Amino acid sequence: MTDPTLVPPESAVPSESASPQGSFDPHALPPLREVIARFGLDARKALGQNFLLDLNLTGRIARSANLPPGTTAVEVGPGPGGLTRALLATDAVKVIAIERDRRFIEALQDVVEAARGRLAIVEADALTVDPEQLAPAPRAVVANLPYNVATPLLLGWLARIEAYVSLTLMFQKEVADRLVAKPGSKAYGRLSVITQWRSEARVLFNLPPRAFTPPPKVESTVVHLTPRIGAEPADxxxxxxxxxxxxxxxxxxxxxxxxxxxxxxxxxxxxxxxxxxxxxxxxxxxxxxxxxxxxxxxxxxxxx
Incomplete structure (x- = not known):
């Protein structure tokens, strides 16, 4: 694994002044479309980028994670920061956002400063870093995953699912259907078995293509996964x-x-x-x- 780069805010804020959880106002910052225009942040297909700009929807995702107080939330691919803002409005004690696209690092600095010590940006490829090394327990992953790396990321986390409170993740609907598919169905396959062996997986809600910028060609689904208690023993x-x-x-x-x-x-x-x-x-x-x-x-x- 490569060493992730922790990106400090442009003007550091002492940790003693950290804002209490839940007091962050996602709407107090400039609108996401304004941030995208200001920094010229076009979505790159090669990186699987589709931005979710509706703060009502990002808020719904963050709330659906149901993070217990004191949990550190790990986000992958924050982009312009819509879900990041929503996570800061939850009871998460801290949010750690992993972003490989350097264009977004500068654009997220306003959020870092407004978070007053509760947000850290890590410049890295999420496939090469271990959230357990970045975030203390209890930890949870909440992310609108880049579709081109969603499955390998999920498998990596499932291998150590007991280290997480939960995983609240957005997938292409077709992939989400496979996660919860039952034996005998067309969608049931290898990913179904591994997911259900290691976790309790539950579909929360769907999002249409028009919810994103640019709109993908497929519907998206948010899935909540928690460690399975009494999982079948196997290597x-x-x-x-x-x-x-x-x-x-x-x-x-x-x-x-x-x-x-x-x-x-x-x-x-x-x-x-x-x-x-x-x-x-x-x-x-x-x-x-x-x-x-x-x-x-x-x-x-x-x-x-």
Whole structure:
């Protein structure tokens, strides 16, 4: 991982003068469209940027995260700062915003100063930084994710979901549907299994393309994820391998699609899963059982 760069405000404010949580007024700063025009902030497709400028909507997202007092909120891709402002109006003790596009750093300085010690901007690629290293516990992620990196970011956080109070994230609706899909449905797949194995995922609400600037071609969905209590025991890498094999050839029977794991028939017999079943028919508990059986036959090499 690369070292993130903490960007200080242009005029530092002592932490003793930090504003109490919930007293921040998102509407007290210049309108977001004015900020975009002032700094020439066009949305870049290559970075998956679509700005949410309606402060009523960003406020709804921030409130839906239901952050407990004392929580540090981590945001990815703040852009001109609409959701950032809304998070500062919650009970979050601090907001840490990760932004890789340097154009927005200067544009966010007014928000940094108005936050009086409760906002830190980290200049970095979110794929290369660990929120656990940036934010003390309790921590939560609340973000309108860039669509081109949403899935790898989610998987990285799910691997350590117990380190977070919650994840409140915006995805393309198609991706959100996959997160909560049930066995037997067309949307059910590898991402469904891993998400539901590690978390309780709940769809909150949808946002139409017209809510964004520029409008994307797809509808968006906000999803709330919390650590699953009593999750099925299984090794993360084993679950990844088993689901990749099973859904990599989802139209085939498991006795065929799991062949790449070695001795597929034995794995299925040990777990009581019919060899003629297909991946989309197996629930999370079934995949966890397959992962345990696979790991027992293929133990991890001890670290050097």
């Amino acid at each position: 993360w890498r084993a679950v990844e391998q088993v689901t990749a094999a099973a859904f990599g050839q989802r139209r085939k029977m498991l006795r065929q699609s799991l062949k790449s794991l070695g001795n597929a028939e034995a794995l299925l017999e040990e777990t009581g899963i019919a060899p003629t079943a297909r991946a989309e028919e197996i629930d999370v508990a079934g995949f966890a059982a397959l992962a345990r059986a696979f790991r027992a036959r293929n133990p991890l090499e001890p670290p050097r």
